[in-house]
Amino acid sequence: MKTVLITGCSSGFGLETARYFLNRDWKVIATMRRPREDVLPRSERLRVLTLDVTDPESVRQAVEAAGPIDVLVNNAGIGMLGALEGTTMETAREVFATNTLGTMAVTQAVLPQLRQRKAGVIVNVTSSVTLKPRPLLSVYTASKAAVNAFTECLALELQQFNVRVSLVIPGRAPETRFGENAQPRIQSSIPEAYAGLAKSVFAGWQQSAVVTRALDVAEAVWRAANDPSCPVRLVAGADAVALVCLPSRVNDSPPH
Numbered sequence: 001m002k003t004v005l006i007t008g009c010s011s012g013f014g015l016e017t018a019r020y021f022l023n024r025d026w027k028v029i030a031t032m033r034r035p036r037e038d039v040l041p042r043s044e045r046l047r048v049l050t051l052d053v054t055d056p057e058s059v060r061q062a063v064e065a066a067g068p069i070d071v072l073v074n075n076a077g078i079g080m081l082g083a084l085e086g087t088t089m090e091t092a093r094e095v096f097a098t099n100t101l102g103t104m105a106v107t108q109a110v111l112p113q114l115r116q117r118k119a120g121v122i123v124n125v126t127s128s129v130t131l132k133p134r135p136l137l138s139v140y141t142a143s144k145a146a147v148n149a150f151t152e153c154l155a156l157e158l159q160q161f162n163v164r165v166s167l168v169i170p171g172r173a174p175e176t177r178f179g180e181n182a183q184p185r186i187q188s189s190i191p192e193a194y195a196g197l198a199k200s201v202f203a204g205w206q207q208s209a210v211v212t213r214a215l216d217v218a219e220a221v222w223r224a225a226n227d228p229s230c231p232v233r234l235v236a237g238a239d240a241v242a243l244v245c246l247p248s249r250v251n252d253s254p255p256h
Contacts, residue, residue: 001045003027004225005069007053007106008076013125013170015039016214017073017221022046024222029066031076051076053102063109068117071225072110074103074147075125080140082189083197091189092139099143104150111163118162123224124151125217128171128240136190136201148233155232166224167233171212171240172205212237 004021008014009030018030022043030040031051040046051062053076080087080095103124114120126144129137148167155165190198220236235241 001025001027002070003029003066003068004071004073005029005031005063005066005110006073006075007031007051007102009048010034010036010039012173013214013217014073014075017075017218018046020215020218020222021225029069031062033076051106053106054097056105059105059109063106068113069110070119071121071123072107072114073123073125073221073225074106075221076102076106077125077144080143080189081136081186082139083136083191083194084138086189086191086194087139095139095143096146099140100146100150103147107154111158114163115158115161120163121225122151122154122158122163122165123168123221124166125168125170125221126151128169128212128235128237128243130169131235131240131243134201135197136194152232164224164228165232166230168217168220168224169233169235169240170217170220171210171235171237171243172208173212173214173217173237175211175214208239210239210242212239 004026006014006018006028009018010032018028018040022028022041022045025045027045029047029049031049033050033052035048035050037048040048049062049065050058052058077099078095080091107122110122124147126147129141130145130148134141151165151167158165216237220234223230224234235244
């Protein structure tokens with residue numbers, strides 16, 4: 001029986017992915033900053049651990065408590081929307097600390113055991129905002145695009161150890177709490193000079209009907225974990241797939 005460790009399981013993509021693997025007889029280590037065992041079905045194959053990806057000691061303790069794993073899913077992340085001019089460097093650092101450096105830190109902590117066993121899979125969940133440029137998402141997109149580049153380089157490093165590394169790139173998922181969780185970092189990040197742009201962008205989002213389901217992401221993560229023939233990049237969700245087919249242009253679609 002294989003074991004998967006998934007970060008950011010309290011809601012959204014992480015929660016759905018944990019359920020998906022549990023339903024397919026995997027051992028699941030679901031990590032959260034503030035653990036809640038009630039969000040997942042009770043199972044002897046489930047463990048819920050505390051993990052703050054921005055805290056080195058928390059990362060060390062969680063990986064040590066997890067023990068041997070076969071697959072790491074880096075899903076933990078925070079949202080950010082706003083004009084760069086209105087974004088404090090403190091907020092920018094917070095976004096990168098979780099989305100980018102947090103992914104690197106957990107990966108680095110797990111790598112030794114995968115390398116020594118010469119087996120394993122790492123799946124990093126990013127965002128379709130990296131596929132087409134969008135206004136008011138410069139900081140958030142930069143944090144996710146960095147993970148894309150990191151993942152593709154790491155995949156080359158780890159080929160020699162038979163460790164696969166994949167990206168899952170979801171679209172916008174209104175059924176998740178992503179937007180709600182991003183609210184604290186949106187406050188006052190849109191100066192008056194950008195109000196017109198923001199209004200038009202928000203209006204465009206309301207008209208966007210094609211979206212990503214959390215299940216789309218779980219299915220893509222499952223494929224990345226189990227199919228050695230899958231590409232390094234997997235898009236998840238109808239809107240993300242559509243973006244891959246469009247010519248490059250500034251796009252007003254909202255983030256996942």
